[in-house]
Structure formats: C-alpha cells, structure tokens
Amino acid sequence: MADAQINRQILLVSRPQGEASVSNFKLVETPLAPLAEGEVRVRNHYLSLDPYMRGRMDDAKSYAAPQPLNEVMIGGTVGVVTESRNAAFKAGDSVVGMFGWQEYGTSDGRGLNKVDASHVPLSAYLGAVGMPGVTAWYGLNRIIEPKAGETVAVSAASGAVGSVVGQLAKAAGCRVVGIAGGAEKCRYVVDTLGFDACVDYKASKLHDDLKVAAPNGIDGYFENVGGEVLDAVLARMNAFGRIALCGMISGYDGAPLPLKAPRFLLTQRLKLQGFIVSEHMEVWPQALKELGERVASKKLHFRESIAEGLDNAPEAFLGLLRGKNFGKQLVKLV
Amino acid sequence: MADAQINRQILLVSRPQGEASVSNFKLVETPLAPLAEGEVRVRNHYLSLDPYMRGRMDDAKSYAAPQPLNEVMIGGTVGVVTESRNAAFKAGDSVVGMFGWQEYGTSDGRGLNKVDASHVPLSAYLGAVGMPGVTAWYGLNRIIEPKAGETVAVSAASGAVGSVVGQLAKAAGCRVVGIAGGAEKCRYVVDTLGFDACVDYKASKLHDDLKVAAPNGIDGYFENVGGEVLDAVLARMNAFGRIALCGMISGYDGAPLPLKAPRFLLTQRLKLQGFIVSEHMEVWPQALKELGERVASKKLHFRESIAEGLDNAPEAFLGLLRGKNFGKQLVKLV
Known part of the structure; x- marks a missing residue:
C-alpha cells in the first residue's frame, strides 16, 4: 500500500492576549484518509485571508462562534477537484468552498460550489466575485442606497471590499471618496479604480483632507475601519446620511475603540446599520x-496581495490587520 | 387712550460656556401693540420646556438654526384666544402654537392649531398629545417597529417622551423596561405606567440591573439620554436590534460624551437611527x-412637573437638563 498523501494544515493553538501573533498558529502535517463514497477531494489553490478571522480567534460574544482551538483555521478557499466519489463533481472542476487554512479539503459536497474560471480568474471568487464583493454590494445597495449625485465615502478603499464599493457607487453616478493608508494606495484608488478622490489617513490631517475631498459633505459611508477614521467621517456626514457598518478593523487587534462624538448621529439624523453578509x-x-459580469467585462478592477505558501499565512494575516496588504489578501497554495 | 397691555417675555441674552445658567436668560416687559387686521392674540396658559432647547442656545452646527440672541426663547405653548381679527379664530378658542417663553402671543394664524380641551386637558397638547407624544410614536413605530414578545427599553422613562414610548410598546405586546433616575421615578414607571421593570441608573449597577430587567436581551431601544446609559444598553442588545436615537440629554450641557463600545453595533448587526419629529x-x-384617544380613554397616563410663573422658567429648564423634573416639564403662565 502506498503512503497516504500528506495534507498540510494550520491550526489555531492559542487565543491572543491583546495583539494576535504567529505563535497563536501551528502548522501540522496530517495524512489524508481515503475518500469515502459520496466525498470529493479538492486541492486548494488559494486561501482567502479576511479581517473577520481576527474576531473568531477570540472567545468573545460575537455574531459567530469562536474558532475552536487545535482545529484548522476557518477560511474561504478556491481549488480544483482532484478526486471524486460524488456524482455532482468530477476531477478538474473548479470549486469555491470554506476548507480553511489547509492544502487539501474533503467534503460530502455541501458548501462546495462549482465556478467558471474561464472568464473570471479563479482567485477572484475569493474577492470581487466572492464574499468581499457581495459584502460591498449589500452594504451599498441595501443600506446606503446611493442616489446619483450624492457623495459616497468608503474606508480601506483599496481593499477587497472597499474597492468594489467605490466602483459600484461610481457606476451609480455618485461622487466617490476613498480613504486609504499611504500615497501609493491613494494613487491606485483614483488612477486605477476611478474614484474621484482619495484621502490618506496616515497623513495626519484627515479632517481637513476630507473637507476638500467631499466639499458637499458625505451622504453615504461604507465603514471597514472604525476608530479615528469613523470619527472624522461622522463630522462630515450630511443630514439623513446612511452608514453601512461592515467592519472596524482598527479596533480588532487590541483595545476596542470608542466613538468620539455620537451626537452627530442625532444632529444629522443618520442611519447606521451593522451587517454580516452571510446573513443575507x-x-x-x-x-x-x-x-x-463586471469583472469579465473589465469594468470592475481589483488587485491582490499574494503570499506564497501555507507557511506564510499567519504572517500575511497579521499584515492584513495592520493594512500591509494592498488589495485582496490571498495565500497561494500551489 | 388706555395704557397698552404689558407682555412679559424671556429672552436669550448670552450663550452658555459649558453649562447653561440663569444668567443666559433675561425677563423683559414689552407693551403689546394693538392687533392688526388678520391677527389673533393668545394668552398662553402653559409653556413647554424641552431638552432640544439646550441645543438651540449654542451657536453650533445642528439640525436647527441657533436661537437668536436678544429674542424671545423658542418654545411650544398652549393658551386661549383673547382677541381675534382673524376669521379662523374667536375669543375663547383653545390653541396650541410656538409662541415661546412669553405670556402673550400674537399671530396671523399660521402655526396655530385649535384643540379640543373638553376630553383632553389643555396641557396634554404639550405632552402626550403633542410633540413629545408624536416623538415617542414615531421612534417606536417607524424605527423600532416592535413585534409582540420582544423586549423594548427606553431611557428617561418617566419623562414626557419615555412614558409614552413604554406604554405604546406595552400595548404592542412587548416586555417593556424603563430606565429612570431614582427609586421614586422607577416605582411610578412600573406601578402607574405599567412597565414590566424599571432600572435606576443612579444606583451605580446599571449593567447588572439591566441584565435582570431584560433577561432575554433588548430588541428595541428608544434613547433619550446617551452617555453611560447608552453604553450599558448597547451591551445588552440582541442581534438585529433597533435603536431610535431621539436625544442624548446627558451630553447636552457640557462636553459631548463618547460611545464606549461602538463595536456592538457591528457584532450585533444593530440599526441605529437619529430622528427629529418635526421632519416627519x-x-x-x-x-x-x-x-x-388613548389619553381621553385613560389608557395613556402621563405626569407633569409644573413650575409656577414665567419668572421660574429658566430655573425649571436647568432642572430639566439635570433630570429634576418628574414627567413633562411645564411652566404655568396664568
């Protein structure tokens, strides 16, 4: 009998005290069991790294159960079927699933969706045509409900979600203002993604820069960041503005951040709504x-930061929490 | 020619630096001009004192223009027509209007509404059957949208707005939890208004008391207070909860208060909406x-704190900002 094939996996082995670190993770090698009847095996090509994972590392009240210790870290994956004993799948099929931080996934077919990688690159199903894209779509269309001529702002504007929010808002006829960290990201947001303006939150004059970038105030805001960015935007919101609260990454990895001036929510009669796309x-x-369709026709641009190999997933994930990625953060597994 | 009748008025003569004080106001006596054709004169019986007036005293960006200096303070009034040269009104008519802090009002009829004081006491048109009542109705029915069996909480529960919120929510089949300052107010909220529970925010164990009062968490919250009360309630909100943000009186008179943990808005997928009833x-x-109908049929209870005479309006208003009133704060002018 041939040796069993080896699957490399990353487990969560401890919970962060304050900031997350690479020591919270552990790489293990596990032999793959032979496929049972009805099962399908997938070689994962890309693993998605997303801010929500930080919340799962804690054992705190949240919208999802914590990631159990000593199990494979949760995560979205795309890959190709290598072997199938399930009539719905055959070797060579491209599939998107939630196999987590590991090279191989085995499933009875539930939660696994075949995708067409001929017009849309496989990795995009973890980004613009995946959970981050739908997140952008939902927050913009179902909470902000932008009208042509309004000003829409979005934080983490060069990221997987923010870049889609802004391009969709632009297509809806809005003035679109991005907020991103650093001049290079801001240039990309304006020059490649086509936003009207982008404010660098690291330039230490967020209030003034926002005033210039959104001279008529802000009607819709898609929030990924929280903290001082949210404070600054709140002060520029117009009456009856809508805020889609998708993330508050600046407070995930350490002490939660307060909101300095909630009074603007009242004085400007704002609507603020938190949401999780998996509930819709x-x-x-x-x-x-x-x-x-927008990706296939090149009307929706996106950018990826790709870490090479499963070993580098923890480091890449910590970088994501600090904004070191530029565009959708992926780990290439083949 | 007889001496002109004297009208006593209170003007705003300076803006607060920090806390408001009686020195911001000044009582003046002004002779009444004879009525012109089309005008109507009203002897005001009650002046309404409301938290929103504090915002008008400042010269800050808000939903309404600031109260101009050296003019009669804004305010709702009820009274009786004493003289009319307007066909729509006759002497003896009971009317509600916005004559402000003064004993007499003169109007061309605009903004003046006749009311029936036979089944509903005149003063109630400044409270449960007036702006505060409609405020409660709007926030509850249009933002919180309570379902039978849910838990609805309201701060300033014995006040003009909060008392109506809770009674309407109770009628809608909800468990209703009030938050009020002091044991006496809490007793009234439960025993007379019929709330299921009331938490005394002055008892310094708001978090624990809320847990007991709302064992299944809070689905709808009507906020009049802000500050630490809002912080405590946020931590008890259920997923998909709705918060009607009507007021944040705890931060009106001094430094604005932060929101300690905005992350709950995200983790619990809350909707929070600020509103001003005059825009609806x-x-x-x-x-x-x-x-x-509810007041006339004694199904809606309310309580009034009545200051006697215009001279006492400033002191009563400052007391309102500190929660010294018990129920709707009025000034009796006759």
Missing part, C-alpha cells in the same frame, strides 16, 4: 451575477 | 389621533 444569502445570486 | 409631519395626524 438571498442577495448572493443577484450580486454575484452582476459582479461576475 | 406626515405622521402627526395619525399619531395625534391615536394618542388623543
């Missing part, structure tokens, strides 16, 4: 169809 | 009809 599955088909 | 005039007829 009803919009996914429509959103994915629209996003896929 | 379309609901007033329906709301006033329902509120008037």
Whole structure:
C-alpha cells in the first residue's frame, strides 16, 4: 500500500492576549484518509485571508462562534477537484468552498460550489466575485442606497471590499471618496479604480483632507475601519446620511475603540446599520451575477496581495490587520 | 387712550460656556401693540420646556438654526384666544402654537392649531398629545417597529417622551423596561405606567440591573439620554436590534460624551437611527389621533412637573437638563 498523501494544515493553538501573533498558529502535517463514497477531494489553490478571522480567534460574544482551538483555521478557499466519489463533481472542476487554512479539503459536497474560471480568474471568487464583493454590494445597495449625485465615502478603499464599493457607487453616478493608508494606495484608488478622490489617513490631517475631498459633505459611508477614521467621517456626514457598518478593523487587534462624538448621529439624523453578509444569502445570486459580469467585462478592477505558501499565512494575516496588504489578501497554495 | 397691555417675555441674552445658567436668560416687559387686521392674540396658559432647547442656545452646527440672541426663547405653548381679527379664530378658542417663553402671543394664524380641551386637558397638547407624544410614536413605530414578545427599553422613562414610548410598546405586546433616575421615578414607571421593570441608573449597577430587567436581551431601544446609559444598553442588545436615537440629554450641557463600545453595533448587526419629529409631519395626524384617544380613554397616563410663573422658567429648564423634573416639564403662565 502506498503512503497516504500528506495534507498540510494550520491550526489555531492559542487565543491572543491583546495583539494576535504567529505563535497563536501551528502548522501540522496530517495524512489524508481515503475518500469515502459520496466525498470529493479538492486541492486548494488559494486561501482567502479576511479581517473577520481576527474576531473568531477570540472567545468573545460575537455574531459567530469562536474558532475552536487545535482545529484548522476557518477560511474561504478556491481549488480544483482532484478526486471524486460524488456524482455532482468530477476531477478538474473548479470549486469555491470554506476548507480553511489547509492544502487539501474533503467534503460530502455541501458548501462546495462549482465556478467558471474561464472568464473570471479563479482567485477572484475569493474577492470581487466572492464574499468581499457581495459584502460591498449589500452594504451599498441595501443600506446606503446611493442616489446619483450624492457623495459616497468608503474606508480601506483599496481593499477587497472597499474597492468594489467605490466602483459600484461610481457606476451609480455618485461622487466617490476613498480613504486609504499611504500615497501609493491613494494613487491606485483614483488612477486605477476611478474614484474621484482619495484621502490618506496616515497623513495626519484627515479632517481637513476630507473637507476638500467631499466639499458637499458625505451622504453615504461604507465603514471597514472604525476608530479615528469613523470619527472624522461622522463630522462630515450630511443630514439623513446612511452608514453601512461592515467592519472596524482598527479596533480588532487590541483595545476596542470608542466613538468620539455620537451626537452627530442625532444632529444629522443618520442611519447606521451593522451587517454580516452571510446573513443575507438571498442577495448572493443577484450580486454575484452582476459582479461576475463586471469583472469579465473589465469594468470592475481589483488587485491582490499574494503570499506564497501555507507557511506564510499567519504572517500575511497579521499584515492584513495592520493594512500591509494592498488589495485582496490571498495565500497561494500551489 | 388706555395704557397698552404689558407682555412679559424671556429672552436669550448670552450663550452658555459649558453649562447653561440663569444668567443666559433675561425677563423683559414689552407693551403689546394693538392687533392688526388678520391677527389673533393668545394668552398662553402653559409653556413647554424641552431638552432640544439646550441645543438651540449654542451657536453650533445642528439640525436647527441657533436661537437668536436678544429674542424671545423658542418654545411650544398652549393658551386661549383673547382677541381675534382673524376669521379662523374667536375669543375663547383653545390653541396650541410656538409662541415661546412669553405670556402673550400674537399671530396671523399660521402655526396655530385649535384643540379640543373638553376630553383632553389643555396641557396634554404639550405632552402626550403633542410633540413629545408624536416623538415617542414615531421612534417606536417607524424605527423600532416592535413585534409582540420582544423586549423594548427606553431611557428617561418617566419623562414626557419615555412614558409614552413604554406604554405604546406595552400595548404592542412587548416586555417593556424603563430606565429612570431614582427609586421614586422607577416605582411610578412600573406601578402607574405599567412597565414590566424599571432600572435606576443612579444606583451605580446599571449593567447588572439591566441584565435582570431584560433577561432575554433588548430588541428595541428608544434613547433619550446617551452617555453611560447608552453604553450599558448597547451591551445588552440582541442581534438585529433597533435603536431610535431621539436625544442624548446627558451630553447636552457640557462636553459631548463618547460611545464606549461602538463595536456592538457591528457584532450585533444593530440599526441605529437619529430622528427629529418635526421632519416627519406626515405622521402627526395619525399619531395625534391615536394618542388623543388613548389619553381621553385613560389608557395613556402621563405626569407633569409644573413650575409656577414665567419668572421660574429658566430655573425649571436647568432642572430639566439635570433630570429634576418628574414627567413633562411645564411652566404655568396664568
């Protein structure tokens, strides 16, 4: 009998005290069991790294159960079927799933979706045509509900979610203002993604720069960051503005951040709504169809930061929490 | 020719630096001009004192223009027509209007509404069947949208707005939890208004007491207070909870208060919406009809704190900002 094939996996082995670190993770090698009847095996090509994973590392009240210790870290993956004993899949099929931080995934087919990698690159199903894209679509269309001529702002504007928010808002006829960290990201947001303006939050004059970038105030805001960025935007919101609260990454890895002036929510009669895209599955088909068409026709641009190899996943994930990525953060597994 | 009748008025003569004080106001006596054709004169019986007035005293960006200096302070009034040269009104008519802090009002009829004081006491048109009542109605029915069996909480629960919120929510089949300052107010909220529970925010164990009062968490919250009360309630909100942000009185008179943990808005996928009832005039007829019927049939209870005489209006207003009133704060002018 041949040796069993080896699967490399990353487990969460401890919870962060304050900042997350590479020591919270551990790489293990596990032999793959032979496929049972009805099962399908996938070689994962890309692993998605996303801010929500930081929340799962804690044992705190949140919208999802914590990631169990000593199990494979949760995560979205795309890959190709290598072997199938399930009639719905055959070797060579491209599939998107939630196999987590590991090279191989085995499934009975549930939670696994075949995708067409001929017009849209496989990795995009973890980004613009995946969960981040639908997140952008939902927050923009179902919470902000932008009208042509309004000003829409988005933080983490060069990221997987923010870049889609801004391009969709631009297509809806809005003035679009990005907020990103550093001159290089800001240039990309304006020159490549086509935003009207981008403010560098690291330039230490966020209030003034926002005033210039959004001279008529802000009607819709898509929030990924929280903290002082949210404070600055709140002060520029117009009456009856809408805020889609998707993330607050600046407070994930350490002490939670306060909101300095909640009074603006009242004085400007704002609507602020937190959401999690996985609770709105009803919009996914429509959103994915629209996003896929836009990517295939080159009307929706995106950029990826790709870490090479599973070993580098923890370091890449910590970098994501600090904004070191530029565009969608992936780990290439083949 | 007889001496002109004297009207006593209170003007705003300076803006607060930090806390408001009686020195910001000044009582003046002004002779009344004879009525012109088309005008109507009203002897005001009650002046309404409301938290929003504090915002008008400042010269800051808000939803309304600041109160101009050296003019009569803004305010809702009810009274009786003493003289009319306007066909729509006759002497003896009971009317509600916005004559401000003064004993007499003169109007061309605009903004003046005749009310029926036979089934509903005149003063109630400044409270449960007036702006505060409609405020409660709007925030509850249009933002919180309570479902039977849910838990609804409201701060300043014994006040003009909060008392109506809770009674309407109770009528809608909810568990209703009040938050008020002091044991006496809490007893009233439960025993007279019929709330299921009331938490005394002055008892210094708001978090624990809320847990007991709302064992299943809070689905809808009507906020009048802000500050640490909002912090405590946020931590008890259930997923998909709704917060109607009506006021943040704890931060009006001094430094604005931060929100300690905005992350709950995200983790619990809350909707928070600020509103001003005067921007939703379309609901007033329906709301006033329902509120008037409930008061007339004794199904809606309310309580009033009545200061005697215009001279005492500034002191009563400052007391309102500190929660010294018990129920709707009025000034009796006759």
